[in-house]
Amino acid sequence: MNLSRPDRHDRLDRLAAEFALGTTPPRVRRRLVAIARRDRSVAAALSDWERRIAVLGERVPPVTPAPRVWRNIVARLGLEPERPSEREVKGQRNAAFWRTLAIASLAGVVVLGFAEWRRPPSVVPAPLVVVLSGSDAKVAMIATGSRGQRYLTVRTVGNASPGADKAFELWALPQAGSPQPLGVIPEGGIVRVPLQNPVDEVLSNIPTLAVSVEPPGGSPTGKPTGPVLYSGAIERMY
């Protein structure tokens, strides 16, 4: 399909319009995206129409997403877990630090020692592995984590699935007391479950992880509500 020839201009324009509106069938959508990657005139037609169409959407009432969305983005990209709203606070802390440092620098030699003291201890990644299996002893998932990381990586082995309109949720099982929710395991072969704190802190006194079947957003009660299908002991290499 050579869409950049002049006589095809109208057809391209129509396809681009419907692409931007979103009514294009999936097969045509995929082809257009593929063609646009190597054909500048097609790419231009698509972005021109995206610009026209976007004007329509400028008055949709905004909805603030839950804080977990940002945490998940940061975890998936492996960025520093700075929350957008914490920026100012952190900035102030940094400012205080630099002020202190500036005063200290008056004392010359003191500066070196001070800066050395402020440097955070280097984090040596030390892995942690959990093999999760069901009552049939077949391996269903493997979870790994590193000290200092704020997420666990979970790999589904075989075809474990929570079923329609359900989700798997990961739990920390302490030696005594109730299971602690770690988060819903996103669908996919290898996924990340973000944690509030570094792995070694979250799992410091936890011998076992478990997986239960829950509603899509996770257990509404903070305790497992569906069957606990898989569990496994935490093996630490540190």
Next chain:
Amino acid sequence: MSAGVNPAPDPGVDRLADLLARVALGDQRAFAELYRTASPHLYAIAIRIVRNGALAEEMLQEAFVSIWHHANTYDAARSRPITWLTSIVRNRCLDWLRRREVPTESLARNDDAMPWEPPSDGPSPVDLLLAAADAQALRGCVDALEPGPRQAIALAFFEGLSHSELAAHMREPLGTVKSWVRRGLAALRRCLDAAGIAP
């Protein structure tokens, strides 16, 4: 006109363009600020299309992962930053919606098209279209659309309905709906270009 239709966050084209440029260089703070500024608008767009909060969150996450990786492809000469960001989110949502569909369209699909319920709260798609028209002095362009094309375009844009879903929802033959969409888009283009609103 429905109340509660607020303008999209527009902290200035320059500010968002500046943030995108810094994100392209790997600036995590700029990325956090971009998220804080744009995510409420983008999330609202995603919710309307996929009609499920958890799923819209997933779409938003994927979109921002993509934005982090592809901010260097943003071309300020081609589109406004919010347009570029909105396109990324909408395309994610539409790809997800369409993946679940049978890849061929036929009249027979009308009967088993995905059931569609209008959102129980908030402005309707046509309200939103008219609100945008107010905001952008597009009134003439939107008013000039006949009722059929206007509703079809509003539903397709704000709710992500496909041709067959539009036909099912509007209780019209697939061919009629397709031609409404086509005619509506053509009329919109002529009008927008003539008004110099989104050339």
